[in-house]
Amino acid sequence: MPNLGLVFFPAFDWMISPTHPERQERLLYTRDQLLEEGIFDLPQIREYRPRMASIKDLERVHIGIPSIAKLITPAHLVSAGGCLTAADAVMRGEVKCAFALVRPPGHHAMRVVYGIRGFCTINIEAVMVEYLRSKYGVKKIAIVDTDVHHGDGSQDIFYHDPDVLYISFHQDGRTLYPGTGFPNEAGSPAALGMNLNLPLLPGTGDEGIHRLFDGLIRPVLDEFNPEIIINSAGQDNHFSDPLASMNVTAQGYASLAAKLKADIAVLEGGYSVEAALPYVNTGIVLAMAGMDYSQVIEPDQTALHLQSTECNQRVDQLIDQVGQLWTDREILRKEAMSKCGRQWQRNKSIYYDEEGISENQRETAHYCENCSGYLTIETTAANTRFGDQNAYIVVFNRDTCSICRENAVALALKAKKTGKWDNILIQDKTKSIVANI
Amino acid sequence: MLLGIDVGGTFTDAVLIDGDVICSMAKSETTPDILGGILLSLDRLFSAEKLDKEIIDAEKMRITRVVISSTIVTNALVENKIDQVFLAVMAGPGMSTKGQFPVEPYLATGYIDHRGKVITAEAIDYDLVKKMATGKKVAAVSGKFSVRNQINEKALRGDLKKCNFLKIFSGSELSGELNFIRRTNSAYFSAAVYTKYADFIRQIKKSLNEREINAPVHILKADGGTLPLEASLEQPVEAVFTGPAASVLGIEALKPPSVNTISLDVGGTTTDIAFWEKGQPLMSPKGAVLAGFNTAVRAFHMRSLGLGGDSVIIRTKEGFVVGPERAGRAMALGGRAPTLSDAFITLGLVSFGEGRLAREAMKLYARGEETEKQVAHAVVEAAVKKIKRTIDEMVYQWGIQPVYTVNDIIAGNLFKPELLIGVGGAAPGLVKALGDYMHLPVEIPVGAMVANAIGAALAKPTLTATLRADTTENYYIIPEAGIKAKLPHYFNKQVAQELLTAWLQAAANKWQIIAPVAEIVAYEEFATIHDYISSGKIIYLKMQLQPGVLSHVIGREVAF
Numbered sequence: 001m002p003n004l005g006l007v008f009f010p011a012f013d014w015m016i017s018p019t020h021p022e023r024q025e026r027l028l029y030t031r032d033q034l035l036e037e038g039i040f041d042l043p044q045i046r047e048y049r050p051r052m053a054s055i056k057d058l059e060r061v062h063i064g065i066p067s068i069a070k071l072i073t074p075a076h077l078v079s080a081g082g083c084l085t086a087a088d089a090v091m092r093g094e095v096k097c098a099f100a101l102v103r104p105p106g107h108h109a110m111r112v113v114y115g116i117r118g119f120c121t122i123n124i125e126a127v128m129v130e131y132l133r134s135k136y137g138v139k140k141i142a143i144v145d146t147d148v149h150h151g152d153g154s155q156d157i158f159y160h161d162p163d164v165l166y167i168s169f170h171q172d173g174r175t176l177y178p179g180t181g182f183p184n185e186a187g188s189p190a191a192l193g194m195n196l197n198l199p200l201l202p203g204t205g206d207e208g209i210h211r212l213f214d215g216l217i218r219p220v221l222d223e224f225n226p227e228i229i230i231n232s233a234g235q236d237n238h239f240s241d242p243l244a245s246m247n248v249t250a251q252g253y254a255s256l257a258a259k260l261k262a263d264i265a266v267l268e269g270g271y272s273v274e275a276a277l278p279y280v281n282t283g284i285v286l287a288m289a290g291m292d293y294s295q296v297i298e299p300d301q302t303a304l305h306l307q308s309t310e311c312n313q314r315v316d317q318l319i320d321q322v323g324q325l326w327t328d329r330e331i332l333r334k335e336a337m338s339k340c341g342r343q344w345q346r347n348k349s350i351y352y353d354e355e356g357i358s359e360n361q362r363e364t365a366h367y368c369e370n371c372s373g374y375l376t377i378e379t380t381a382a383n384t385r386f387g388d389q390n391a392y393i394v395v396f397n398r399d400t401c402s403i404c405r406e407n408a409v410a411l412a413l414k415a416k417k418t419g420k421w422d423n424i425l426i427q428d429k430t431k432s433i434v435a436n437i
Numbered sequence: 438m439l440l441g442i443d444v445g446g447t448f449t450d451a452v453l454i455d456g457d458v459i460c461s462m463a464k465s466e467t468t469p470d471i472l473g474g475i476l477l478s479l480d481r482l483f484s485a486e487k488l489d490k491e492i493i494d495a496e497k498m499r500i501t502r503v504v505i506s507s508t509i510v511t512n513a514l515v516e517n518k519i520d521q522v523f524l525a526v527m528a529g530p531g532m533s534t535k536g537q538f539p540v541e542p543y544l545a546t547g548y549i550d551h552r553g554k555v556i557t558a559e560a561i562d563y564d565l566v567k568k569m570a571t572g573k574k575v576a577a578v579s580g581k582f583s584v585r586n587q588i589n590e591k592a593l594r595g596d597l598k599k600c601n602f603l604k605i606f607s608g609s610e611l612s613g614e615l616n617f618i619r620r621t622n623s624a625y626f627s628a629a630v631y632t633k634y635a636d637f638i639r640q641i642k643k644s645l646n647e648r649e650i651n652a653p654v655h656i657l658k659a660d661g662g663t664l665p666l667e668a669s670l671e672q673p674v675e676a677v678f679t680g681p682a683a684s685v686l687g688i689e690a691l692k693p694p695s696v697n698t699i700s701l702d703v704g705g706t707t708t709d710i711a712f713w714e715k716g717q718p719l720m721s722p723k724g725a726v727l728a729g730f731n732t733a734v735r736a737f738h739m740r741s742l743g744l745g746g747d748s749v750i751i752r753t754k755e756g757f758v759v760g761p762e763r764a765g766r767a768m769a770l771g772g773r774a775p776t777l778s779d780a781f782i783t784l785g786l787v788s789f790g791e792g793r794l795a796r797e798a799m800k801l802y803a804r805g806e807e808t809e810k811q812v813a814h815a816v817v818e819a820a821v822k823k824i825k826r827t828i829d830e831m832v833y834q835w836g837i838q839p840v841y842t843v844n845d846i847i848a849g850n851l852f853k854p855e856l857l858i859g860v861g862g863a864a865p866g867l868v869k870a871l872g873d874y875m876h877l878p879v880e881i882p883v884g885a886m887v888a889n890a891i892g893a894a895l896a897k898p899t900l901t902a903t904l905r906a907d908t909t910e911n912y913y914i915i916p917e918a919g920i921k922a923k924l925p926h927y928f929n930k931q932v933a934q935e936l937l938t939a940w941l942q943a944a945a946n947k948w949q950i951i952a953p954v955a956e957i958v959a960y961e962e963f964a965t966i967h968d969y970i971s972s973g974k975i976i977y978l979k980m981q982l983q984p985g986v987l988s989h990v991i992g993r994e995v996a997f
Binding site for chain 1 (some may be wrong): 529530531532533535537548550551552556581582615616617618619723731836837838839840841842843844846847850961963964965966968969970971975
């Protein structure tokens with residue numbers, strides 16, 4: 001059996017705009033490097049052609065307003081489909097692990113979608129997670145997000161899910177988009193401690209991220225013991241990335257991939273298209289294929305600096321603080337649940353940087369003794385491609401019981417009667433549909 | 438008139454073609470020295486029906502081109518009758534090259550990056566090179582990304598001049614495509630077969646001269662195109678696997694399929710399988726594999742499966758296994774062990790030899806109450822399933838070719854066969870059974886017995902070249918030509934096309950090839966951005982003189 005299934009899709013005909021970081025050229029030099037090295041000929045690697053995801057696959061995760069189909073391009077179906085192809089390859093036992101080296105990326109896309117934010121419209125990892133559950137019945141999943149930006153979309157989608165452990169290390173949100181990703185964002189009461197944010201100081205390099213991995217991420221993963229580990233493999237912690245300020249090298253990323261041993265890796269960001277991506281991707285591919293990556297070294301390291309001592313101090317502080325949170329999670333969860341009673345609510349204002357959309361959202365988790373309950377979301381957005389939009393949304397979980405379903409539908413009908421909402425939507429993950437009532 | 442000679446493993450065939458008419462055909466056994474067989478075939482070709490020397494001489498005068506398809510390179514590799522090669526590579530940083538080449542290379546200093554920038558200049562340790570090169574007559578050099586900038590590879594070649602090699606091959610001149618390992622192996626194998634190939638060419642010329650045939654001589658390449666003998670000396674590795682290529686061209690000349698087709702050339706030992714779309718044989722998306730190593734040799738999307746009429750049959754606990762070893766002649770023809778052909782004869786799918794002996798062959802494997810026919814059915818089923826597995830793998834390989842755009846994905850790349858075409862001695866039996874199994878119609882074209890020689894005779898000359906331009910760095914490169922030059926003041930796709938066409942035409946003229954129109958095989962254009970500002974363009978263009986056949990012919994059957 002080959003070690004690695006590789007789904008390579010550079011989307012040479014997709015861009016946000018001609019000079020945008022997400023432009024046609026982004027994976028050109030990576031393609032050239034992989035081809036020139038002869039990566040696609042290796043017996044340790046089996047190549048896969050991405051398939052197209054269906055709207056149903058997307059609607060297991062997203063609620064698009066006015067509809068998800070109106071907000072995406074075919075490229076989104078291919079990049080999400082590439083992840084499903086990778087998942088199939090691993091779950092069918094054709095390969096030991098897989099890497100969906102695809103674009104457009106996804107980890108800033110949240111549950112409710114009005115447009116593009118942080119270069120993302122569809123959260124391709126989340127689409128894959130829901131696919132793994134509905135097709136293969138996988139329950140416990142860990143996502144390790146190694147992109148330099150906080151994956152606020154993934155956090156949003158799995159915030160109430162006690163079976164998905166989301167770990168993200170990233171450049172501190174006070175210095176970088178999207179500005180979130182602090183340890184106190186740890187999950188809603190029922191899933192407290194399952195969302196671990198590890199904001200690093202700008203300038204952190206290989207030493208710091210490996211210290212963090214060895215000291216916290218590895219032991220947490222070992223204890224959680226997930227059925228599947230997913231790596232949101234962003235590459236913008238690289239020292240040459242134009243959008244961020246970190247100091248990680250191709251060797252740092254490759255050796256991290258070798259340690260993490262993700263079942264499925266999915267490309268996220270990374271915009272140093274010439275100086276970093278060809279080498280980081282070659283390194284990760286070789287590491288996941290179980291091959292020697294020790295000679296994968298960027299020819300130009302002039303922008304590389306040693307990390308300052310403060311970087312490791314921050315790392316050690318996070319190991320303590322977040323490690324404690326992880327250890328105490330059961331107690332904290334009980335406390336939080338008893339404190340909030342049958343409902344927990346959060347208000348969010350979400351900005352879509354790419355399109356200038358401002359969304360205000362109130363999300364309510366409804367708890368139940370017999371099931372995991374359901375969500376209701378009240379959302380309004382200004383300046384979307386379709387003008388001002390709003391919706392009242394009910395989200396059923398997989399195990400939502402019939403009483404909760406009745407209650408939720410009653411709430412939806414009540415909301416409809418107010419005449420306040422243009423859209424009343426019900427998302428049913430078991431049926432993979434979003435219905436407008 | 439065109440003369441085609443196909444030197445196969447068993448037979449050497451020759452055909453003479455005038456327009457769409459096959460004037461004469463001859464067959465003789467292939468001799469160990471190859472030339473004996475060629476001469477014998479030629480003598481038979483020109484003496485078969487016409488005894489008048491004047492007519493023969495007039496006919497020879499009318500020959501405008503001779504094409505030879507030969508197993509010389511393939512055999513040299515199979516039998517390991519190759520020269521020791523001094524291999525020098527500049528791998529730079531990246532994947533470890535350990536085990537990727539047939540020999541441990543000398544690792545020279547030097548690195549070019551993906552944009553063609555020199556990161557490290559070429560340098561060698563001459564004392565070590567001298568030591569490693571001792572006793573080696575030929576050399577191959579190759580550098581990572583040398584197709585983007587050949588300066589290091591040329592320098593390395595220059596440095597090795599002092600070692601007085603008979604010939605040095607450069608990876609980037611053999612292929613302008615990305616894949617350092619494949620280019621390196623192409624250069625290595627070219628060097629490894631060089632002296633043997635050069636000797637073969639000398640003998641071909643001599644023997645044709647002796648038979649007073651003075652037309653230009655071409656050699657058939659694995660991609661189905663021809664090259665003049667002299668030109669082929671610069672890339673001997675391209676003359677590998679010409680047998681299967683000749684067979685594909687033979688089918689194209691005799692009966693080009695109009696629908697999606699799988700063609701099967703079923704010989705005694707092997708079956709060569711090729712795919713067709715819109716009347717054209719599909720080219721392999723990657724290069725050929727030689728002696729287990731990936732090369733940049735362009736070839737058809739083909740597989741050679743160790744299964745043919747003479748294949749040995751074994752019965753195991755799991756059922757029958759057919760091939761890959763050859764049992765020798767069918768028992769129906771007096772052979773000693775049961776073969777696949779005996780099963781076909783028993784089932785009445787083909788008729789030759791003695792049916793009684795074929796049935797007895799099947800009887801040898803019968804268990805309990807089994808009849809000969811039941812055994813034969815099981816044997817044929819095993820053979821058919823084995824072929825089907827190979828076809829499925831080929832469909833898969835075709836389907837996963839890299840796709841770079843959303844449009845490609847939407848267009849899809851699934852190969853769905855609608856027809857099977859069989860050529861070769863055992864085709865009627867095997868391909869018909871396969872057609873039943875796959876629920877596909879089967880065609881066995883007339884004239885299939887010498888399809889390979891026909892294919893060789895009619896093959897078009899081909900040339901391929903690539904151009905890559907980087908307007909930010911202000912240069913273009915045509916690696917196959919060894920050209921790297923400043924861009925003209927105005928540059929776009931059309932200018933790129935003109936530059937490349939001009940070189941292809943010049944090369945064609947140099948080798949006296951009547952050049953058909955050069956066509957575009959691949960084109961890419963990217964804007965390069967620095968600090969959010971468009972800084973230039975990268976343009977990649979690949980063109981070729983289109984392969985195929987010069988004309989179609991009407992087949993006829995002849996008993997040899």
